[in-house]
Amino acid sequence: MKRLFLLLPALALVSASAGAVRAPLYDDPAATREALRRALVERRQAERRSVQLEAAAAQAVEAAEKTAREAAALAARIQQAEAGISAAEARIALVDRERASLREELGSQQAPVVRLTGALQQFSRRPVALAVLRPGSIKEIVYTRAVLASAVPEVRRRTAHLRARLARSRQLRREAEAAAGVLRAEEDRLAARRAELAQLETRQRLASRDASGSAAREAERALALAEEARDLDALLDELDDAGALRRRLAALPGPVLRPARPEEARLAASAPEEPAGAAARPPSPYLLPVTGRTVRGFGAAYSGGTSAGIVFAPRGGAQVVAPAEGRVAFAGPYRGYGSIVIIEHENGWTSLVTGLANLDVRVGEALVGGAPLGSAAQRRPVISLELRRGGEPVNPLAYVG
Numbered sequence: 001m002k003r004l005f006l007l008l009p010a011l012a013l014v015s016a017s018a019g020a021v022r023a024p025l026y027d028d029p030a031a032t033r034e035a036l037r038r039a040l041v042e043r044r045q046a047e048r049r050s051v052q053l054e055a056a057a058a059q060a061v062e063a064a065e066k067t068a069r070e071a072a073a074l075a076a077r078i079q080q081a082e083a084g085i086s087a088a089e090a091r092i093a094l095v096d097r098e099r100a101s102l103r104e105e106l107g108s109q110q111a112p113v114v115r116l117t118g119a120l121q122q123f124s125r126r127p128v129a130l131a132v133l134r135p136g137s138i139k140e141i142v143y144t145r146a147v148l149a150s151a152v153p154e155v156r157r158r159t160a161h162l163r164a165r166l167a168r169s170r171q172l173r174r175e176a177e178a179a180a181g182v183l184r185a186e187e188d189r190l191a192a193r194r195a196e197l198a199q200l201e202t203r204q205r206l207a208s209r210d211a212s213g214s215a216a217r218e219a220e221r222a223l224a225l226a227e228e229a230r231d232l233d234a235l236l237d238e239l240d241d242a243g244a245l246r247r248r249l250a251a252l253p254g255p256v257l258r259p260a261r262p263e264e265a266r267l268a269a270s271a272p273e274e275p276a277g278a279a280a281r282p283p284s285p286y287l288l289p290v291t292g293r294t295v296r297g298f299g300a301a302y303s304g305g306t307s308a309g310i311v312f313a314p315r316g317g318a319q320v321v322a323p324a325e326g327r328v329a330f331a332g333p334y335r336g337y338g339s340i341v342i343i344e345h346e347n348g349w350t351s352l353v354t355g356l357a358n359l360d361v362r363v364g365e366a367l368v369g370g371a372p373l374g375s376a377a378q379r380r381p382v383i384s385l386e387l388r389r390g391g392e393p394v395n396p397l398a399y400v401g
Helices: 007-016 029-059 063-124 128-132 137-158 160-207 209-228 232-251
Strands: 293-296 310-313 319-321 326-333 339-344 349-359 372-376 383-389 392-394
Touching: 029 063, 063 160, 063 319, 063 372, 209 232, 209 326, 232 326, 232 339, 232 349, 326 349, 339 372
Parallel strands: none
Antiparallel strands: 293 310, 310 383, 319 372, 326 339, 339 349, 349 372, 349 383, 383 392
16 A cells, blocks of 8 residues: 555656756657667768778878878767767657656546545544444444455556556656766767867968968969859859869870980870770769758759759758868859858769858868868758769769768
8 A cells, every 4th residue: 555655756756857858849759760860870970980080090191181181080070979969869859758748648647546545545544443432433444444455456456557657757767867968978079079170170271371372363263253153053064174174284294305316216105095984983982961851852853943962951050071082173152052162073073062151171172081161050051962973963872882
């Protein structure tokens, strides 16, 4: 009987602990579970990439390459922390939803249990000595005791499910507190890594001041092209043409000195031709530039036509990285797309990333895969990615490793 009466304070515990931990609410439990699964996958991928980049940075001999890979590794660590935060928030949302459902269930069962246990408690506490003062009371007491002896086991059987639900509520409270602790730890880790990346980028900028003259001139030419281009497709075409010309000029042989004995000179062997299908090889490995939910896929129809890339809705201020190794052909704001970055890869491939709020790269800069490009907006961030081959958009997901 005593254990049965302990149900009442336990029921109060459920209500008291309801608001202990709060998380962003998701509209659909299935979508929340999918968000949790995706965040865990993204976290593992970012962790694996950061380990690889850290190992490559440790083996790099040249200072510039070492710094570039360290920056890419830090960006991967930032994305790892962002995915960890998303996973913790999804866990908290799932726990909160189950706790709310459990509170409703227990609330509907609480009233009859309270009335029943109150009546049983009143019967059990009736003093036996009072039976002496009233004729027939002893018979009533014996009858009451017999009823209690048969009723209590049945009450315990019927409240077994309720006790199990109360135990589940206590477990959910522990899970919510643990998820909140993970969330706080990931947020601290994210802040520390962002500060570390900012310090590294500051050192990188100071070290590259001497080369800023030629980079500024190239940036001015890129901005002039952006002003002349009627739309983003035209800008990409202009930059593709400029990149193709630059590659052809780089492939030309250098000046040849007059030989000492011209009569013995032979024609130099021509440069080896590019193997057939080389342009079909995509940049590898190829990464998604940001972690977060996909809101529009490649080829999807929308009010503006057909999507030529993928659109993401990441966390506010999310880290955005280069999808693959390449050279920055354009970096700056462009006509309603926010700040954009256009990266030239080998064999005529081009990546376009739009929607950045802040940029960490300059025109002409050589990037390693995963290098930090900048960050997304804090409010309603939208990042898009296009991959083009010879000017034609292709599905980036076909090449993501």
